[in-house]
Amino acid sequence: MADVKRYTPHDFSKVRGLTGISDKQIEEHLKLYEGYVKRTNALTEKLQGLCNEGKAAGADPVFAELTRRLGFEYSGMVNHEYYFANLAPGAQAEPPAGGKLRKAIEASFGKYETWLADFRAIATMPGIGWAMTFQDPNTGWLSNHWLTLHENNVPVGFRPVLALDGWEHAFMRDYLATERAKYVDAFFKNVNWEAVEKRIA
Structure with missing residues (x-):
């Protein structure tokens, strides 16, 4: 049986000292992001377990709703990774000309x-x-x-x-x-x- 793939939160500790977005705001937001990672892992594990037990069925409301929920949690995790990765203190006002x-x-x-x-x-x-x-x-x-x-x-x-x-x-x-x-x-x-x-x- 294949191992369940697990995600770990990315390190965004350098996203501090922003202009107009406080460190407290970032810290609180990162905890929310970590929740998406945790729930993505939990749902992935649960769904793989149902598959391994032969219980993957579209007519099964538990399997169906967990599968639908996975898209929300997965995308919540990934979108936040894009968001935090495109923030930095001391940033330029706009993208450089010619780039x-x-x-x-x-x-x-x-x-x-x-x-x-x-x-x-x-x-x-x-x-x-x-x-x-x-x-x-x-x-x-x-x-x-x-x-x-x-x-x-x-x-x-x-x-x-x-x-x-x-x-x-x-x-x-x-x-x-x-x-x-x-x-x-x-x-x-x-x-x-x-x-x-x-x-x-």
């Missing part, structure tokens, strides 16, 4: 300011979820998307490039629920553009 990321943005949106305005508009929409930039692997084009929950509205096969957690848990220690725009402003003061550029194909 691969800047060129991809300009090829897709005409200019950086247009992409930024589009991303900000999406990030400040009402609702819970994520604002993310993705790259189409076939064309190289970038597009901005709102992900409801963690797993809904993800364009299949596209590469995540930039991730902003728009859930209230990402900012409500530092800002009011009605102040997401201030949080978005703070987010862009801390984007690690070098890390984001490495995600461009």
Whole structure:
């Protein structure tokens, strides 16, 4: 019997000293991320156990609901890893001119300011979820998307490039629920553009 694959939380201890996002906010958020890792492992183990016992059946409500839940937990884990990895203290205000990321943005949106305005508009929409930039692997084009929950509205096969957690848990220690725009402003003061550029194909 194959061993159950287990994930361990990534080390994001360097994500401290951000502008406008407190260390307390990050620490609380990281605990939530670690919960996604724990639940992904627990669900994976439970589902593998059901498979090994010959109980994997779409008609079984337990198997079906656990399988549906796995997409939420898995995506919650992975999205948070993209989010924390694209934050750093002392970040540049915008991606450097002439870089691969800047060129991809300009090829897709005409200019950086247009992409930024589009991303900000999406990030400040009402609702819970994520604002993310993705790259189409076939064309190289970038597009901005709102992900409801963690797993809904993800364009299949596209590469995540930039991730902003728009859930209230990402900012409500530092800002009011009605102040997401201030949080978005703070987010862009801390984007690690070098890390984001490495995600461009």
